[in-house]
Amino acid sequence: MKPVQVLNAADPASLAAFDEIIDVRSPGEFALDHLPGAINLPVLDDAQRAEVGTIYVQESRLRANRIGAAHVARNIARHLETALADRPEGYRPLVYCWRGGQRSNAMATILSRIGWRTTVLDGGYRTYRRWVQARLYEDACALSLILLDGNTGSAKTAILERLPALGVQILDLEALACHRGSLFGAVPGQPQPDQKAFESRLLAALQALDPARPVVVEAESSKIGNRVVPPMLWEAMCQASRIEVTVPRPERARYLVQAYGDIGAHREVLLAILEKLPVHPSQRCLGVWREMVERGELTDLAEALMAAHYDLAYASGRRKSGQETLKTIGLERLDAAGLDAAARDLATFVSAWRPPGT
Numbered sequence: 001m002k003p004v005q006v007l008n009a010a011d012p013a014s015l016a017a018f019d020e021i022i023d024v025r026s027p028g029e030f031a032l033d034h035l036p037g038a039i040n041l042p043v044l045d046d047a048q049r050a051e052v053g054t055i056y057v058q059e060s061r062l063r064a065n066r067i068g069a070a071h072v073a074r075n076i077a078r079h080l081e082t083a084l085a086d087r088p089e090g091y092r093p094l095v096y097c098w099r100g101g102q103r104s105n106a107m108a109t110i111l112s113r114i115g116w117r118t119t120v121l122d123g124g125y126r127t128y129r130r131w132v133q134a135r136l137y138e139d140a141c142a143l144s145l146i147l148l149d150g151n152t153g154s155a156k157t158a159i160l161e162r163l164p165a166l167g168v169q170i171l172d173l174e175a176l177a178c179h180r181g182s183l184f185g186a187v188p189g190q191p192q193p194d195q196k197a198f199e200s201r202l203l204a205a206l207q208a209l210d211p212a213r214p215v216v217v218e219a220e221s222s223k224i225g226n227r228v229v230p231p232m233l234w235e236a237m238c239q240a241s242r243i244e245v246t247v248p249r250p251e252r253a254r255y256l257v258q259a260y261g262d263i264g265a266h267r268e269v270l271l272a273i274l275e276k277l278p279v280h281p282s283q284r285c286l287g288v289w290r291e292m293v294e295r296g297e298l299t300d301l302a303e304a305l306m307a308a309h310y311d312l313a314y315a316s317g318r319r320k321s322g323q324e325t326l327k328t329i330g331l332e333r334l335d336a337a338g339l340d341a342a343a344r345d346l347a348t349f350v351s352a353w354r355p356p357g358t
Helices: 027-032 046-058 061-081 102-114 124-137 156-162 173-177 195-207 231-239 249-259 267-274 283-295 298-321 336-352
Strands: 005-007 020-023 093-096 119-121 145-150 169-171 215-218 241-246 325-330
Touching (some): 093 124, 102 119, 124 195, 145 156, 173 195, 241 336
Parallel strands (some): 020 093, 093 119, 169 215, 241 325
16 A cells, blocks of 8 residues: 655646546536546535535434445445546546545545555645635736737637637637627527636636737626636736727628627527616617617617717727727728738737837
């Protein structure tokens, strides 16, 4: 039997020393957030965890421990016969639970008896979470950011997605948050990650970037759907200079209807969103918009919403920010050729750009 080791840190360099990271918490806990790259081999599933907790509170600690131990033993045995059946003699797993207590130590004890060099994360998931919070809520951002700005419907995301192939570093916050921004931005069938999971994804993406090179990020608000951009990044975004994409409103409206076709196809969803707009249109104006939805005049509706709210909100935000506009890219058409040309223009500029003071 090899003794169980203890790890006291959850930074990438420390985690990289292991062949596999095993999260033994329940599937529900794992789904909310977990260490990057971890696999979920629960020693108690969600129903078993609830059962044991109820017995512990309402009946007896002894009975809860006995039933819990039986579940744990059966679950670990199943993992050994399935997920872990092919692990080699020199296998080095890191095991963690919520706080480095009974669940992770139960799994680690069995794995170490097999002969594997097993380590438990001291403090469990909470140790990792404290590390994430320190990076995103206490540290300063070391990246040189450039905001990709433009009014609603300017195809900023489509341009951003073309940049990596041209050698430009990007941070795609909408992809990380699984949301396209604004009230219309929910992705059908894809719920947003929990805030903790969003922060884990974000930190992993940030760590993969080269701080010596600029990073282009879409100009967003401090919330993307229901996910909040952490202070470290948000403060850096508020100080960053901008590249602005300008497109005639009718073309933006046409593109927006195409890009948000999944919402436009559901009349009830669209009508419900109109009721939640952050502006307070008159009943007459709201009635006109509803009629546009009923008649399928979605391009006209998009243009009307831009004129009444979105363009005004963007203009106000730019005035208040006082951020420098480094470059303006004007597009007449948001077709593939236009988007490719805009991406190339932006990539050429970014590759030559140096932040002030460097």
